[in-house]
């Protein structure tokens with residue numbers, strides 16, 4: 001295991017932060033059968049369950065490396081957001097948005113397809129050679145970036161560590177949630193085993209959720225480059241990426257973090273990135289559904305939120321999910337599901353202001369368009 005430190009742009013005189021990455025196995029570059037796996041945790045800094053999973057994963061990867069069991073290069077960034085990690089206001093940990101700018105740390109990553117420029121005009125007939133050309137273009141494009149802010153330098157540092165990976169796993173957590181993951185339709189067949197090992201209760205698919213999040217910065221780049229190509233100049237997909245929500249923010253426990261770290265190791269074994277036989281695939285707990293099919297619930301009025309369903313519950317259309325009780329008039333408003341699905345996440349609030357988002361249930365039919373992710 002090698003430890004690497006990337007200094008971030010200093011935001012103010014006398015202040016400097018750095019991004020630490022751990023590198024396992026041999027570098028994959030130049031060997032056609034070798035993979036590079038990139039795993040990061042807690043890009044929204046206050047995502048401690050993901051961080052603990054990364055700690056336990058690092059221990060396992062170090063042991064596997066010592067046994068000579070790694071058949072790939074694995075890069076692990078347990079603290080993907082040292083900037084957000086230091087943001088505390090009035091006793092609250094605020095990791096999702098940069099306090100100074102209000103920007104979400106996991107939105108608006110650089111458009112890598114644009115960064116690759118006109119590389120497609122030089123493509124030949126070999127899909128693998130074209131893939132290598134794209135990676136070269138991305139390498140030089142990223143190296144030429146001049147970030148203006150610490151925020152931009154953090155996003156650039158993460159992309160620089162990950163752009164040439166074959167597999168990107170971005171570990172987050174939600175507010176109060178069941179284990180669930182996001183990926184693209186194209187990558188789902190490859191991540192389906194990971195959903196099984198993790199025991200994911202929802203797998204949400206979208207090609208473009210509209211936010212240019214970290215996982216989609218990678219997957220959309222290759223998808224966008226592939227779309228206009230004629231058959232004569234094929235492009236092999238360079239990267240598959242997924243965002244995993246390691247349950248809710250308070251679900252920090254050795255047992256479940258170990259379970260999640262072990263699941264990732266089994267997935268990497270099944271892919272041949274770690275030597276040895278993978279454990280038999282557990283059943284998929286719930287079929288994948290379109291992210292556009294998830295129903296979002298908003299409080300139509302303000303009041304006390306009383307939950308009528310538990311996280312992970314299987315929901316039928318018509319089932320009550322939330323009561324909102326007006327403490328002055330005693331009027332109770334009940335919100336019901338319009339879809340059959342899994343109640344996979346909800347906000348960690350017990351009092352709602354009017355219009356506040358409350359939670360989501362999966363659905364098999366697309367019902368939403370536009371930006372599919374929350375702010």
Ligand SMILES: [Zn+2]
Nearest residue numbers: 044047172173
């Ligand atoms: Zn997150």
